[in-house]
Amino acid sequence: MTAPKTLEDLLAIEAIKQLKARYFLLMDTKRWDEWRDLFTVDVRVEGGPAHNDRDAFVDFVRQGLDGVQSAHQGHMPIIEVTSETTARGTWAMSDDLLFPAGHPWSGTLPRRCGYGHYEEEYRREEGAWRIAAMRLTRLAVWDEAIPGSRRAPRGSR
Amino acid sequence: MSPGPGDLEAIKQLKARYCRTMDTKDWQAMRALFADDVRVDTTESGGNVITGADEFMRFLREAIGDVTTVHHCHMPEIDLTSPTRATGVWAMEDMLRWPDGTEMHGYGHYHETYEKQADTWRIASSRLTRLRTDFGGDPIP
Numbered sequence: 001m002t003a004p005k006t007l008e009d010l011l012a013i014e015a016i017k018q019l020k021a022r023y024f025l026l027m028d029t030k031r032w033d034e035w036r037d038l039f040t041v042d043v044r045v046e047g048g049p050a051h052n053d054r055d056a057f058v059d060f061v062r063q064g065l066d067g068v069q070s071a072h073q074g075h076m077p078i079i080e081v082t083s084e085t086t087a088r089g090t091w092a093m094s095d096d097l098l099f100p101a102g103h104p105w106s107g108t109l110p111r112r113c114g115y116g117h118y119e120e121e122y123r124r125e126e127g128a129w130r131i132a133a134m135r136l137t138r139l140a141v142w143d144e145a146i147p148g149s150r151r152a153p154r155g156s157r
Numbered sequence: 158m159s160p161g162p163g164d165l166e167a168i169k170q171l172k173a174r175y176c177r178t179m180d181t182k183d184w185q186a187m188r189a190l191f192a193d194d195v196r197v198d199t200t201e202s203g204g205n206v207i208t209g210a211d212e213f214m215r216f217l218r219e220a221i222g223d224v225t226t227v228h229h230c231h232m233p234e235i236d237l238t239s240p241t242r243a244t245g246v247w248a249m250e251d252m253l254r255w256p257d258g259t260e261m262h263g264y265g266h267y268h269e270t271y272e273k274q275a276d277t278w279r280i281a282s283s284r285l286t287r288l289r290t291d292f293g294g295d296p297i298p
Contacts, residue, residue: 002277003163010162075229076173092176092229115227115252117177139180140225140254 009081012129016079016087016122019129024072032062040123040132047136064105069098074118085124093118093136098146107143114141161237167278168235168243168271175280176228179217188214191280192272198284201265227252230267241273249285260294263287 004010019038026035036058044052051057072095079089095114099106106112121133171190178187191210198206204220207213230247237243246268253261265287272281 003167005163007162010166013166075231076169076176078170078173078177090173090177092173092180094227094229115180117181139227140252142254 004081008084012081012087012124013077013079015129016089017077019122019131020074020077020089020091020118020120023131024074027061027065028070028072030062030065032058038131040125040130043131044133046134047138067100068103068105071096087122087124087129089118089120089122091118091120092116109143109145111144111146112141113144115139164237164243164273164278165235168245169233171271171278171280172230172233172245172247172267172269176230179221180226180228182222184214184218187217192274195280196282198282201287202263202285202290221253223256225254243271243273243278245269245271254294258294259292261290261292263290265289 075092081087116138119135123132235245268284270281
């Protein structure tokens with residue numbers, strides 16, 4: 001890997017890492033109004049139902065994760081600053097979703113674990129980096145038992 | 158910019174590419190991440206000690222070419238030991254699922270050295286140690 005050339009690029013990379021950290025934190029804590037502000041108004045989203053409107057995308061995710069205990073993680077960012085106001089990046093990701101009964105996204109078991117990568121573009125607007133494009137590709141999506149669910153109840157022996 | 162912070166970020170991105178190209182099976186891109194004479198020690202993961210990037214790529218394609226793999230690395234400890242040399246330790250977690258249904262879930266550390274050649278950082282050596290390896294799944298008889 002070639003090193004970033006300037007301190008400004010490194011500062012932009014750090015800001016974008018924190019942007020994506022907020023993406024995960026605000027999504028899993030269901031703070032949707034703050035989450036919305038992480039995206040450009042015209043954000044393009046692919047890798048599930050495609051969106052090119054921030055409000056419609058946020059509504060889609062808010063409804064989809066309603067009642068779901070979600071834990072998303074991002075790892076190992078590769079961020080390249082392409083100008084003072086643009087950058088692109090890749091993140092490894094995992095998500096662990098615990099669905100309520102009858103949820104339309106749930107599979108054969110109530111827990112679904114997924115692994116993949118985000119490929120993203122970022123834009124700086126009035127000093128703030130935002131996600132301008134986001135595509136999620138999947139390595140695997142596995143339905144799993146809930147940890148501990150096979151354990152005998154306490155006091156059963 | 159003086160050497161240092163930019164090189165640390167470049168080495169983090171190098172390891173990120175290692176995991177991404179391995180899990181997406183982008184073998185050509187992965188080969189370019191290694192020094193030609195890289196030494197890779199996977200003895201604790203059922204492998205052996207291999208010298209040479211082409212030899213390691215042959216081993217890896219044989220070992221996991223048809224396996225769904227997920228490798229995540231965390232918490233790098235990277236030391237720049239000279240303008241063109243560095244050492245690093247990464248915590249790692251991996252999840253593998255073979256075509257017959259066998260699963261593996263493991264934790265460990267990569268112990269690595271890096272070298273900068275023609276302005277590009279590459280992996281010069283890598284040793285994977287294991288904290289734990291769990292096997293499961295239902296292999297098809």
